[in-house]
Amino acid sequence: MTNSFGEFAKAKMFLVIGSNMTEAHPVAATFLKNAVQNGAGLIVIDPRRHKLVEFAQTHLPLKVGSDIALLNGIMHVLIKENLYDKQFVESFCTGFDELKATVMRYTPEAAGEISGIEPEMIVKVARELASIKPVMVCYTLGITEHTCGKNNVMSVANLQMLLGNMGVECGGVNPLRGQNNVQGACDMGALPNVFPGYQAVGDINARKKFETAWQVTNLPAHNGLMIPQMMDGLVNGKVRGFYIFGENLANTEPDIHKVEHELSSAEFLVVQDIFENETTRFAHVVFPAAAWSENDGTFTNSERRVSRVRTASPPPGYAQPNWWIFKQIAKRMGHNWKSDSAQELWDNEISVLAPNLGGVKYYRIEDDGLQWPCPTINHPGTPILHTNGRFTSGKGNFAPVEWTPPAEVPDEEYPFVLSTGRRLYHYHTRTQTGRCDGLNEMLGEETADISIGDAYKMGIKQDEYIKVRSRRGEVRVKARVTPEMPDGMVWMAFHFREGNSNWLTNPAFDPNTLTAEYKACAVAVEKISA
Amino acid sequence: MNQNRIVINGHTCDFDQGETILDVATRHNIYIPTLCHLKGSTPTGACRICVVEVQGRNDLVASCATPASNQMIIKTESPKVITYRKAILGLMLASGNHNCAIGSSKEESWTEFQIATLNNDYSEDLCPAWGDCELQNLAYRYQVVGRQNSHFGEAQSEESSSSMIAPEINNPFIIRDSSRCILCGRCVAACNEVQVNRAIDFGYRGNESKIIAGADDSLRHSDCVFCGQCVQVCPVGALVEKKALGHGRPWETEKIRTTCPYCGVGCQQLLHVKDNKIVKVTGVEDGSPNKGRLCVKGRFGYDFIYSKERLKTPLIRENGELRPASWDEALNLVAQKFTQIIQESGSDALAGVSCARSINEDSYQMQKLFRAVFKTNNIDHCART
Numbered sequence: 041m042t043n044s045f046g047e048f049a050k051a052k053m054f055l056v057i058g059s060n061m062t063e064a065h066p067v068a069a070t071f072l073k074n075a076v077q078n079g080a081g082l083i084v085i086d087p088r089r090h091k092l093v094e095f096a097q098t099h100l101p102l103k104v105g106s107d108i109a110l111l112n113g114i115m116h117v118l119i120k121e122n123l124y125d126k127q128f129v130e131s132f133c134t135g136f137d138e139l140k141a142t143v144m145r146y147t148p149e150a151a152g153e154i155s156g157i158e159p160e161m162i163v164k165v166a167r168e169l170a171s172i173k174p175v176m177v178c179y180t181l182g183i184t185e186h187t188c189g190k191n192n193v194m195s196v197a198n199l200q201m202l203l204g205n206m207g208v209e210c211g212g213v214n215p216l217r218g219q220n221n222v223q224g225a226c227d228m229g230a231l232p233n234v235f236p237g238y239q240a241v242g243d244i245n246a247r248k249k250f251e252t253a254w255q256v257t258n259l260p261a262h263n264g265l266m267i268p269q270m271m272d273g274l275v276n277g278k279v280r281g282f283y284i285f286g287e288n289l290a291n292t293e294p295d296i297h298k299v300e301h302e303l304s305s306a307e308f309l310v311v312q313d314i315f316e317n318e319t320t321r322f323a324h325v326v327f328p329a330a331a332w333s334e335n336d337g338t339f340t341n342s343e344r345r346v347s348r349v350r351t352a353s354p355p356p357g358y359a360q361p362n363w364w365i366f367k368q369i370a371k372r373m374g375h376n377w378k379s380d381s382a383q384e385l386w387d388n389e390i391s392v393l394a395p396n397l398g399g400v401k402y403y404r405i406e407d408d409g410l411q412w413p414c415p416t417i418n419h420p421g422t423p424i425l426h427t428n429g430r431f432t433s434g435k436g437n438f439a440p441v442e443w444t445p446p447a448e449v450p451d452e453e454y455p456f457v458l459s460t461g462r463r464l465y466h467y468h469t470r471t472q473t474g475r476c477d478g479l480n481e482m483l484g485e486e487t488a489d490i491s492i493g494d495a496y497k498m499g500i501k502q503d504e505y506i507k508v509r510s511r512r513g514e515v516r517v518k519a520r521v522t523p524e525m526p527d528g529m530v531w532m533a534f535h536f537r538e539g540n541s542n543w544l545t546n547p548a549f550d551p552n553t554l555t556a557e558y559k560a561c562a563v564a565v566e567k568i569s570a
Numbered sequence: 571m572n573q574n575r576i577v578i579n580g581h582t583c584d585f586d587q588g589e590t591i592l593d594v595a596t597r598h599n600i601y602i603p604t605l606c607h608l609k610g611s612t613p614t615g616a617c618r619i620c621v622v623e624v625q626g627r628n629d630l631v632a633s634c635a636t637p638a639s640n641q642m643i644i645k646t647e648s649p650k651v652i653t654y655r656k657a658i659l660g661l662m663l664a665s666g667n668h669n670c671a672i673g674s675s676k677e678e679s680w681t682e683f684q685i686a687t688l689n690n691d692y693s694e695d696l697c698p699a700w701g702d703c704e705l706q707n708l709a710y711r712y713q714v715v716g717r718q719n720s721h722f723g724e725a726q727s728e729e730s731s732s733s734m735i736a737p738e739i740n741n742p743f744i745i746r747d748s749s750r751c752i753l754c755g756r757c758v759a760a761c762n763e764v765q766v767n768r769a770i771d772f773g774y775r776g777n778e779s780k781i782i783a784g785a786d787d788s789l790r791h792s793d794c795v796f797c798g799q800c801v802q803v804c805p806v807g808a809l810v811e812k813k814a815l816g817h818g819r820p821w822e823t824e825k826i827r828t829t830c831p832y833c834g835v836g837c838q839q840l841l842h843v844k845d846n847k848i849v850k851v852t853g854v855e856d857g858s859p860n861k862g863r864l865c866v867k868g869r870f871g872y873d874f875i876y877s878k879e880r881l882k883t884p885l886i887r888e889n890g891e892l893r894p895a896s897w898d899e900a901l902n903l904v905a906q907k908f909t910q911i912i913q914e915s916g917s918d919a920l921a922g923v924s925c926a927r928s929i930n931e932d933s934y935q936m937q938k939l940f941r942a943v944f945k946t947n948n949i950d951h952c953a954r955t
């Protein structure tokens with residue numbers, strides 16, 4: 041996020057796109073609802089009529105995967121009607137002419153044709169967005185989990201730069217991160233192309249720096265593989281040893297049949313986790329790890345805030361902290377690492393090596409955490425990025441993007457579009473929430489959400505078991521007939537093994553980020569004849 | 571001259587325009603009791619326990635709802651105020667099943683009563699909020715015994731207290747006992763103004779007045795999403811956490827601040843820990859980013875760590891089955907196998923996926939293992955989901 045949760049309650053206007061905040065980020069949603077109760081405007085762009093729509097002045101139920109067309113359409117109106125922030129664009133941005141050339145082709149009519157939104161609504165929303173300053177844009181995986189995910193993100197950024205809403209309080213581009221520490225795992229360099237602190241592995245100076253710090257030579261210079269490439273590698277033999285730490289890939293990756301084939305092809309698979317799960321079934325060695333609240337450490341939230349995690353209980357049996365396990369393997373391969381606690385790792389290594397975290401030390405984050413960039417010990421942290429038009433790379437660059445359809449679109453055989461996500465009472469594959477008293481009682485099985493119209497047409501009753509099929513697989517699952525859903529769409533989660541949406545999802549990936557298209561594939565819905 | 575000054579109990583205090591008397595007092599560390607007041611939401615003035623005396627005014631004013639104005643001279647604990655507060659407390663104690671104050675013999679002192687209660691801590695009838703109740707604290711502070719005029723006291727002696735209004739227990743998280751509700755309305759504010767879930771409200775009128783969920787249904791059949799914010803703000807024992815019941819009184823638990831393990835909001839939690847076990851979780855009041863708020867997962871999703879199914883020992887696959895192994899055996903096997911693969915096929919024949927749920931230090935350590943020891947950049951995590 042460029043901005044912070046603390047600004048939500050004060051904001052004047054929100055645009056929420058591809059984010060079912062009340063279920064996936066419930067506490068963030070409370071601050072947004074507070075703002076709306078105090079008079080802030082809210083525009084929701086989402087195929088589903090989810091809870092937040094009750095609070096919205098305008099809801100644009102776009103077709104799944106048509107975000108770029110719609111956003112380009114809105115920008116078209118902003119430029120054509122001269123509603124954009126000329127001063128901001130001239131002073132702080134480059135590439136306006138290119139953006140203009142692209143969005144000029146997305147007339148409200150053209151954008152409306154693709155997105156299923158009335159052209160008048162597109163004009164209305166553009167005017168609404170221009171009428172109030174600043175507008176805070178929030179999005180979640182509805183934007184990123186598409187084959188055009190990266191372009192979706194750029195499109196959102198284009199809109200906010202055009203409106204001059206960057207670098208100001210209560211504005212900005214704010215992706216709410218899915219996992220508690222996905223921000224942190226990126227910051228720590230658990231990525232194939234960067235060291236901790238986003239220092240490129242291809243940069244000789246960065247490599248020198250880490251070679252000195254880690255007292256090694258010849259750190260590899262070429263980027264490594266991303267998860268889908270690793271999975272391919274398991275099958276074609278390029279990846280012989282695979283180490284999975286804390287992810288239940290067998291249920292979370294698209295197309296479970298394919299994933300399980302890949303995992304079962306692994307020559308040597310090490311899994312480190314707190315429970316046996318669908319993925320440990322394929323492991324050759326399993327390491328038992330300490331869980332949340334069984335060791336000290338830090339998490340970094342969506343607003344870049346590094347906060348402390350503390351110990352409440354000892355780990356069970358012989359389970360050990362994850363960092364300890366990695367250290368033991370290093371030792372057995374000839375490397376004696378010094379740091380012997382999470383605090384030593386942070387204070388003596390991470391904060392020393394990642395410039396943006398230089399000022400974050402354990403003693404400074406006893407209470408509220410610190411938001412990076414926080415380069416020095418006296419730095420108060422940075423709640424808002426890019427203030428006064430200062431973008432990381434000089435000026436903000438408009439990167440015009442063209443709309444592309446999802447990799448798989450409905451056809452005669454598979455006439456529905458399936459989109460997926462998370463529900464309030466569970467978290468991902470339920471390895472944790474499924475073992476908490478009460479949460480299963482609130483939600484005990486997977487459902488397929490369908491519209492009232494479709495249910496009526498097919499004679500499907502509430503809670504009736506139906507079959508949902510895609511080119512990859514099929515599931516038997518309870519129908520949840522709800523006014524949240526538009527006709528022609530099915531929505532499912534991946535909390536349960538049975539009825540898991542990933543039996544159906546399409547392993548098609550964004551060409552740049554290799555993020556899978558969890559949000560769109562084609563399925564058929566069938567009544568199970570009695 | 572002398573702009574924005576008021577005098578509270580003889581101390582001169584400055585104030586900002588718009589601050590209430592209570593705000594000013596709190597900022598100057600002057601205690602005024604409150605019950606219905608909930609920081610950040612609209613004052614209702616419902617309970618009147620926060621009344622103070624303002625020189626030149628005959629009536630007592632509710633400090634939580636009265637803005638400070640220049641030159642006010644205020645007394646927070648005058649005899650008049652105390653008499654008034656005692657009367658309110660007496661009425662509150664009498665209006666419900668407040669058996670902490672009426673549960674023992676007639677003329678006993680508070681001290682004896684406390685000892686008696688401690689000896690009988692897990693008795694079914696004892697209020698679960700015992701020791702964590704603002705009404706109880708105030709009754710003690712002002713030495714009000716609930717027995718007088720208590721029709722509930724009578725009921726208590728004749729039949730069991732549970733026969734009055736059965737508590738609502740048909741959901742896994744929250745016990746709702748209207749017989750202990752003092753109608754302060756904090757839960758209503760928490761649900762409607764803080765969390766904005768609009769599940770509960772005041773219902774009916776006069777003597778019939780009570781807090782209702784939906785159209786006077788159970789929480790389970792209302793819009794309730796079990797965020798538990800109402801429980802966190804309830805000053806008495808009318809709303810309590812079901813999962814925490816019988817697992818320790820507040821003075822027995824250590825409070826440990828930490829960060830929620832679920833979504834990317836990163837809410838700050840207070841773990842209530844007894845004998846190395848989390849028994850309850852609350853939000854850290856005023857902590858960033860969540861300002862005391864939590865959702866159902868953050869508040870009630872903590873006990874997975876105590877599951878019997880936890881992995882407790884390393885496992886090695888042998889003849890198709892995973893069997894327990896020692897750390898040494900398992901670590902040696904992995905180190906040896908990885909070394910062999912590197913020798914035979916090069917460093918890039920290894921790949922790893924880190925965890926976006928675990929601590930930063932773990933992800934740092936894993937990428938360091940891959941880069942510095944294995945010499946490959948094949949390290950990733952589900953960064954884009």
Ligand code: SF4
Pocket residue numbers: 760761765767768769770789793794795796797798799800801
């Ligand atoms: S648990 Fe949350 S949603 Fe339910 S009544 Fe209480 S405050 Fe409202």
Ligand code: SF4
Pocket residue numbers: 065066067068830831832833834835836837860863864865866867868869
């Ligand atoms: S309490 Fe709920 S909203 Fe807050 S971090 Fe945890 S899961 Fe997210």
Ligand code: FES
Pocket residue numbers: 603604605606607614615616617618619620621632633634635
């Ligand atoms: S706290 Fe002021 S009236 Fe209740």
